[in-house]
Amino acid sequence: MLPHLLHRLNPLPLESLPVADPGRPDLSSPLGFLRWLQRRQRRGQLLATLWGVLEMGCLAALPLAIGRGVQAVVDHDGGALRQAGVLVALLSAGQSAATVLLHRRAVWNWIRAVSTVRQLVARQASHLGAGLSHRIATGEIVAVSSGDVEKIGWYVELVARVRAAVLVWLGVSAVVLVRRPLLGLVVLLGVPVLAAAVWPLLGPFERRYSAQRALGGKATALAADTVAGLRVLRGIGGEELFLQRYRAASQQVRGAAVRTARTWALMQAQEVLLPGLFVVGVTWYGAELAADGRIGVGELVAVYGATAFLAAPLRILGEAAHAWSVARVSAARAVRVLALARSAAPAGVPPTLHHPERSDLHDPVTGLTARAGRLTAVVCGDPDAAGALAARLGGQPALAEGEAPELSVRLGGVPLDEVVLADARAAVLVHDKEPVLLSGTLADLLDVPRSARIEPADALAAARAEDVLEALVDGSPECGGDPMRARITERGRSLSGGQRQRLALARSLVADPPVLVLDEPTSAVDAHTESRIAAGLRKLRADRTTVVLATSPLLLDQADAVLLVQDGRVAATGTHRSLMAAEPRYRAVVTRDETETGTGPAITPAPTHVRSEEVR
Known part of the structure; x- marks a missing residue:
């Protein structure tokens, strides 16, 4: 019976998640972002406010009904006692039904807000691609997607309950003000004063919580880096060193959390103490009125119950102050992630790529030009510079936060970072140095x-x-001998480094993009296999534009043109053999000979590639 009644009260079903389109958030400020989330669920907010008013209204009216019953007993009025009993039963039933409906809607509002923020972060990560990790710490993204979304959802859900608490407090104040003007005035003014008493603590709490979240993000990033490099750490015996670093970072987070908890404990103590003193004071005043005969015993019970009820709105207001503090910090972090732009291109109609398979790829930053339909090799003395160049060639400049935007790579004269993202990715595929399976x-x-x-x-x-x-x-x-049905474990951990690298290369070759950028695609395979891969790559990518960033002579010898990038600019161009004969700087990088000198500045030799199929 009760489930049927609740369904009749709330007939519309909850919508499915995730939503098809999370929308375009307001990123002007953390408050604007929180308001946008609330507007996205107007119906849910309205229903939660309605059920909250009904629940707290019934709770506030109960002392009046009980007071009438007590007075009926004092007056020996059986009819009034029965009426009071029926009223108590109805209010209790209404409160129970409203509590269920409020909880259902409040939880859904929380889930909807959390899901929306997670969808936005996931969409942003997909939009920015590999460049995201260069512009913001991985730990920051993890923190936003896990802890911060919960705090944001908490605040969004709580707003409806705050509205309900304020409406019921005004209603109770109005009723008491009509019955007892002085007492009603105390109730009307006392609640805001008590609610405002917690605000001086919000500034210190917010600063401490913000510091705690920042330290937590750094610790998460350190843990992620340690786990990702665990195999290397074991190989060099560095586990204990990184464990000590994480312990130190963890202790910093713990200390910050303790400082935050102290302020929060003080706020909670204040939320209990001040309303308690308020109830004691109002009840003392009511007892004096009853002792003087100005009010009856039943009315004294009603005054006490109504005053004690006000602790509920005060508790919600105190919870709202806490939620606002943490949500504003969390929303600021979310806005920081979501506000990252793919480029600084002006708004307007994006340009269109025409025949990307027949277009040259040009990087104005380095002066590099990869001719259409040719295999171009790029040699960089700095592996990090090679990775940044690969990202830039894919239209995703790997800029650190605060750096000025770089000039966009151009494909056929069209700035790649101004093109619609789907078109840019269809035209240029970047094969990462460490691809994920x-x-x-x-x-x-x-x-x-x-x-x-x-x-x-x-x-x-x-x-x-x-x-x-x-x-x-x-x-x-279980695959029955069919390799296409064979299972690949998470990140291909059951395979060697060279095997994972070759599967990832095959995936890039199957995609067959007009322009393929390969960053050290054979660094983990032996020389014999690498030679065969180089020949196969040249054959399969015939008449397609291919850029290979490498220092391996086996790959460089297959290229139509080889470019040496030094100090951020193209320093020499030619074939592998001509550069080996005439360019000492090129020879120093390829042969890894630190004694080789040239006319230009010294080059940091690239690290020796691992040539073993046993790399794990």
């Missing part, structure tokens, strides 16, 4: 948007992945 079957891995010009079997053959297929079949008995 998602768990699933090999068929799932190779099921990517592609031109259908290159079959998966051809891509696997060009990547020389024969032994990888055998390893996958051996590790997946």
Whole structure:
């Protein structure tokens, strides 16, 4: 019976999540972002306010009904006592139903806000791609997606309950003001004064909480980096060093959390003490009125109950002050992530790429030009500079926060970071130095948007992945000997470094983009395999634009043109053999000979590549 009644009171079903489009948030300020989230769920906020008013209204009216019953007993009025009993039963039933409906709607409002923020962060991460990790710490993104979204959802959900508490407080004050003007005036003015008493503590609490969240983000980033490099750390015996660093960072977070908790404990103590003193004072005054005979015993009970009820709105207002403090910090962090722009391009109609397969790729920052339909190799003495260049060639400049925007890479004369993101990614694919393999079957891995010009079997053959297929079949008995049905574990951890690298290369080759940028695609394979991959790559990418950032002579010798980038600019151009013969700076990088000198500044030699299939 009760579920049916509740359904009749709230007939519209809850919408499904995630929503198709989370919308375009207001990123002008943290408060603007929080207001935007509230506007996104107007119906939910309205219903939560309605059920909150009903719940607290019934709770506030109960002392009046009980007071009438007490007075009826004093007056020996059986009829009035029965009426008071029926009224108490109705108010209790109404309060119970409203509590269920309020809880249901409040939880949904929280879930909806949390889901919306997570969708926005996920969309932003997809929009910015690999450049996101260069512009903001990974720990910051994790913190926003986990702890911060919960604080934001808490505040958004609480706003409706605050509205309900204020409305019921005004109603109770009006009733008491009519019955007892002086007492009503005390109730009307006392609650705001008590609620405002907690505000002086909000500034210190917010500053301490902000410091705690910042330290927590740094600790999360340190933990993520440690886990990601655990194999290397074990190889050099550095686990204990990084463990000590994380312990130190963790202790800093703990200390900041303790300082925050002290302020929060003081705020909670204040929320209990001040309303208690208020209730004692009002009740004392009512008792004096009853002792003088100016009010009856039943009315004294009603006054006490109504005053004690006011502790509930005060508690909600105190909770709102806390929620506002943490939500504003969390919203500021979310806005910081969501406000990152792909480029500084002016608003307007985005330009269109025309025939990207026949367009030259030009980087005005370095002066690099990759001719259409040719295999171009780029040699950088600094591996970090090579990674930044690869990201820039994909239209995702890897800028640190606060740096001025760089000139955009141009494809066929069109600025790539001004093109619609989907078109830019369809035209240029960047193969990362450390690509990620998602768990699933090999068929799932190779099921990517592609031109259908290159079959998966051809891509696997060009990547020389024969032994990888055998390893996958051996590790997946359920595939029945079919490598395409073989399972790949999370991040391909069951495979060696070279095997993972070749599967990722095959995935990029299957996509067959007009422009393919490869950053050290064979750094973890042996020389014999690398030579065969270089030949297969040149054959499979014939008449397609390919840029390879590498220092391996086996790859460089297959390129139509080789460019040496030094100090952020193209310093020499030619074939691999001509540069080896005539350019000492190029020779110093490729041969890793620190004694090689040239006319230009010294170059930091690239690290020696690992040439072992046993890299794990």
